[in-house]
Amino acid sequence: MVTVLKDRLLDFHPDTLEHVRMELNLDKNERMDDAVNLLEEWVKKQQHFVKKDFSRAYLERTLISAKGMVERAKQRIDKLCTFKTLLPEYYPKSVAKGHFDSLEPIVQYGLLPKLTKEHYRVSLFNVKSDDYNSGHIHLFYKYVVMICEYIKINDYNNGFVVALDFRxxxxLTFVTKCTPMDLRQVITLMTMNGEKR
Known part of the structure; x- marks a missing residue:
């Protein structure tokens, strides 16, 4: 169970842990423990999972992102494992420095380190150019998945505020360079894998 919130990149309010749990009616330690225990037991029973050693903190964060609903958290873990099996190209084992440099003139992404006073995390996307191709789009998808994975492992918040800047x-240029199937995959990856609420 998560007891202290610390991260080198993300800042938290002193009461974030208690506030988020209270909002989801999981503020009593035994309620959170019971829910995480249920998830832990369920994961162990899943024969099709390649990885079964999820940390309790990871399971708690999954539960928080699922609005405290155990069944929804189970669905999200199941979909995450499915995506990692079916779409391994979006989940690189490691990323070399400079791997995403070609995206810099095209798109900028920022995750604000401080939470809002309501304990929401703010994400900013700025598309700076129309000069890109489908390879850039796929690279950006990988970048977003990598960021979502980091957030899922390290963040603890009430939800997200996402600002998109297409000025x-x-x-329409984006739509012509991206197939509907690609777009569907990335939206599914971002909403289910990133587990935004």
Missing amino acids: DANI
């Missing part, structure tokens, strides 16, 4: 780009 310098034409959204």
Whole structure:
């Protein structure tokens, strides 16, 4: 169970842990422990999972992102394992420095380190150019998945506020360079894997 919130990149309010748990009616230690125990037992019973050693902190964060609903948390863990099996290209084992440098003139992403006073995390996307191809789009998907994985492991929040800035780009250009199937995959990856609520 998560007891202290510490991260080198993300800041938390002193009462974030208690506030988020209280909002989901999981503020009593035994309630959170019981829910995480249920998830832990369920994971052990899943024969099709390659990885079964999820930490209790990871399971708790999954439960928080699922609004405290154990069944929804189970679905999210199941979908995450499925995605990692079916779409391994979006989940690299490691990333070399400079791997995403070609995205810099096209798109910028920022995750604000401080939470809002309501304990929400703010994400900012700025598309700066129309000069990209489908390879850039796939690379950006990998980047977003990597960020979502980091957030899932290290963040503890009430939800997200996402701001998209397309002032310098034409959204129709994006649609012409991205197939509907690709778009569906990335939306599914971001919502289910990233577990935004």
